[in-house]
Amino acid sequence: MTMDNDPAQFLRPEQTAQVRAWLGNIAVVGDLSWHLTDTKVLHLRTTQQDLILKTGGERNHHISRELRAHQGYTDSLKAHGLASEMLFFNEKLRVMVFEYLPGVLCEGSEHEFDPAIFRQAGSALKRFHSQGSRLDRGYEERLMEKFRRLLAHDHRISFSHSQQIERILDAHEPQSALLVPTHGDWQPRNWLIDHGKLRAIDFGRFEFRPAASDLARLASQQFIGRAELESAFLEGYGVDPREEPSWAMMLLREAIGTAVWAYQVGDTRFEAQGHRMIQLALERFE
Template sequence: MSWGVLETTVLRVTHRDRVVVVKAGGPGDHHIAREIRAHREWTAPLVDRGRAARLLHADLEAKLLVTEHLPGALVQDGPAVSDPETYRQAGELLAALHGQLEVVDPDFEASANRKVLAWLDRPHRIPADDAARLRRLIRSWPEAEVVCVPTHGDWRPRNWVIDEAGTVRVIDWGRADLRPPLEDFERLDSGEFVGRPEREEAFIRGYGSDPRRTPAWFRQRTRAGISAACWSFAFGVPELEQRGLRMVAEALAEA
């Protein structure tokens, strides 16, 4: 059940006629700890609605967790990926996740800028002149405090499942953290929403507002494009690398 890129193993296990999901992380894994924290602190609004799995067992030291198994099939690559109703439900669920808590973080922007500058110092295929321009751009950005909320970190169809009744549920909390709400809009904006306004409109309708209407959205998209291009080059994910390079080019054209 795992994607095979990170050192996390995911198994579907039947025990005494009950189906559960077991996740185990390798020595360098950081996702299990994030997922355990998310289940313990932030998933309750979705669990209470039956839209996320309940945590059954967790061991931080062993990098192991067990959750309920959710019914349904992945939205990604299925017919529901084209249905605006899927996105309306996903927007509604995201609003419930984001709406439970707000934390002011005075260091988020500075930390995010340091991380993305570090990516630019690693091997990548961003043209040298563009990389130099990106460095200058990032260093010019304001680093004011921001409001962070519980975010999923990979909110898109590959982490949604849908059952035969058309109910959408959310899986895989391995990138969850406190971040600005924009974080959970970026991957859809650069992927499933491109050229498909009906999906975007349905998602915003479900969410109830559009937090992208701020200057911070440009900074978020630029950092995300750089990170995607550099990370995917390091891990050999060509499709994601091309998306990241496209996002970088769009950001530079807009700057």
């Protein structure tokens, strides 16, 4: 088998050496990275199989989260063919290799607004959330401080919105929160569809959070104006985990995080979405 697209074009020398030690002769079939951070996602091919490689820089916390997820929390999905198997990892070099999952990305495809897919997504998420839970009395207080720090960074949130957000944060009384394993970015851009079957990818935002937090991005995107998708998702999930007023605060926090992060990495389309999310979130407090 003749190999081109040498992985050395994409990886540090020590990473390339490690991957070759694991896999032997390999080629890069495609670069699947978003190119917004230093996270790299590569489609690899050996003489026997296709694989996915993921890596990132020393300060890239998404790599550490992905590793943690696959070391202890994706088994419930993998057992039902809903997530890929991590085959190799080197934490020091921050390199992971996964089995390749066939399919098309749900976002932008004919499946993005298919209720049957959203029913599967709800069911898969419930399976992931149901692995365990713990009560955290300081979660909301820590999260409030996190978002105050975000607002102190450079961003393009309007002065009037910033003032309104500060008033909401000042008035909010943090409560204890029940936390479960969450994906952190549960939406069609992280779902693969293969012959009508959904599989989840990218656990780089894995963390213990309230279950409802995994609905925040859907609620700000695909659910808007499409009640049938929301209904199908909740049917698959089994219950509606959202409760006020914590749900309104989740939407606001998600909106702020989206707008600030997107501005920092230069993703103007995602930043505009963040500003729309802020407007919608603030309307819930009026």
